[in-house]
Amino acid sequence: MQRRQLLTAAAALAASHVVPAHAASWPRRPVTILVPFDVGGSADRLARGFAQYMPKYLSQPLTVVDRAGAGGLIGTTWFLQQPADGYTVMLTPATPFIPVNILVTHAHYTLDSFTFVNAQWVDYTILLVPKDRPWKTAAELIDAIRAAPGKISTGVDFGSVGHITTMALLDALGLGPDAVRIVTFDGAGAMRTALAGGQVDFNIGQAEGAAFISGFVRPLAVFLDHRVPDYDVPPINDVLKAYHVSVPLINGSVRTFVFPAAFKAKHPDDYATFVAAYRATLDDPAFQKWLHDNQMAGDWVGEERTAAIIRANYDGLEKYKNLIKP
């Protein structure tokens, strides 16, 4: 692999000599957006939006490449094998997937391998039950679980924030992992279909992803420290006050552009060029309208705050990873 990288680097060097001196230093050729998930997912759709609106500000086309597999591990590994020259940038729900890759699937990278540009679209977690179930509040559900341990079932997408939060909630309430029947699904889509069909009794999962089943389910609590306009339900820790416990609030999908750490270290000017083009794209009213039409967010929180969000989520996941050991 090293030899191939050397060859690629040599070829890049050779190519750089023939480029006219007046051309911008970066980017001189199209930039690839790598999405380590399948076509049609949230990161892929967002990437295609950037491919449409960002070339105006970057002066180069952007192409989207999807390399799915093993919860983002395969695409992310490939991404780190590419030259750290900025011509490959990753767009991904960085947490929970990168921490889960590291903590559970034993990936060969760490959080320090990456520069996270901006957590532009962050999802939160919500507690849902199918409409035909009797529980009207989170407290009613908790009491039902306590009254009959091992009878009520929950659907989880294995290794997701929702899964870990479920286990942390049981742990906080002093209930063992066998207090509910945990049904593991391949992916959140299959789990939501099962929840809508009443195959399982409740689910703790991502709020916005669940929008399409909102007609079939009843929200009971949000895993935030405040109420939200979309769902008229209390924050979970307000509910848990009656039980004198609390749960950690781990963010759901944090979608951000990601570079290898080496790119920013070696080419700070090129990195700045990208960030400027990216911010200009976010400020473009046409792009903001596109995001709104597609029910996505495009907030600017900056690199420092993004790093803090991701670190906090990582720590939360690390603390509870033993709860989801296979």
Added chain:
Amino acid sequence: MIDVHALAAAVHLLGGSWQPWLVVLPGILIGLAVHAVPGLTTSMALAICLPLIPYMDFLQALIFMTAMYAGALFGVAIPAILLNVPGSAAAVGTTFDGFPMAQAGRHNEALGLALAASCVGQVIAYLLLLCLAQPIAAFAIRLGPPEMLMVSLWGITLIARLRGRHMARGLLAGVFGLLLGTVGLSVRGAARGTFGFDLLLDGIPTVPAIVGLFAAAELFNLVGREYIVDDRTRRQVNAGRILAGMRETFRHPGTLLRGALLGSGIGILPGGHAIANLLSYSEARRAAKDPERFGTGDPRGIIAAESANASSEGGSMATLLALGIPTGGATAVMLVAFGMHNITGGPAFMRDHADIVYAVILSSLAQVVLLAAAGFGFIFIAGFVVKVRLRLLVPIVLALAVIGSYALAQNLAGPITLAAFAVIGWLMQRFDYPVAAAVVGLLLGRLTEGALLRTYQMSGGDIGFLLTRPIALAILLLLIGSIALPYLRRGRPRLLEKRQGRIV
């Protein structure tokens, strides 16, 4: 069950303007072409076409996507028949009798049979959808892991029917396939059989493995020969014979109808359409008086597999249109397109937009007619493959298959899998182990395991839980009946069997 007002509005929507119809033919042709290349998938093609969607009005976009879908449903059959290359799991059953027919010089008829069976399957599925969209959808959403478990167990019994000449070798091949199906991360997060390779965490990529097992192994066997079809006089593309094949389809109404109904039923299950063709094939073989003819180029095999494959997508369209819930990759992409037009799915969709739902179903029915014509033209051209010398064809097909497997896996896991399974497939054929049994095991192993695990988790280990799932119980009884029936019928005179099963 039909909302007459909405139906009238739908007719008005469709008839009022010619513009929605402009996209039908391109859609069908894209669908056909995409699936004629092994490795490209419908959801991939739909996703690539997504940027076009905002430029169409909503109805036009839906018609465009369903047209692609219709073309793709039949497109997979073409390489399956001509080259023994199933482009997806949905075409595996078609290869069993399709390729032997092509080798015998009856490629024209085989393609015609597949086209007609596919069209009839789609018509039946959409007619059911037209009359019963809401009840089907309401029913579909109630089906879960226990029902899926029973259906996939039913699928696994097919292994015993594909055993070839030796029972023990057939079972061994099937178990080998099931074992391969368990490679990768389990749904409980345990990595199994990966030997430390990250690329295997998602399991063995099924399509490259199937292409390797079926196609490459078969193509190696052909190396000594000049053409796919030995007989020189039969090595031609003949419109009359394609038509004869299409007519032949209607001479087996029982097989056709059983396939379409089985497909519609199984397609309702999430992920069910991958096994509909196999179950239908298995049932057609079981019901036949002369099951030994299956696998040697029997038209009923193609009819059973293709009609079920075509109708199986109806169920997934039902949940999408009536509930806004996708059960497969292609319908998930369609839901994204809904979002682009600010239409959110959910139970309100059918209530608020019944006219659009009916318009989509009616246009899908009309598309079938166009598919029959476009498909006819397409197979007429594709059929010329039989005129290509094998020493040119084999390397070209193998190269395309390798590229396709790379496109699908997006990394070298695809081509490596294909190469490894080509060797395994060749060895299996060399020593008379039925490759098809291993493929069925590979396809169903993971599905069955996931369904079994979830059923166990849901029940908390209580066997009485099954009593609360009447549909799962019913499928289980059907399964037991399907196994026991041939033994009960054994006493019947053999003379009858000889007279049936005449083929062209």
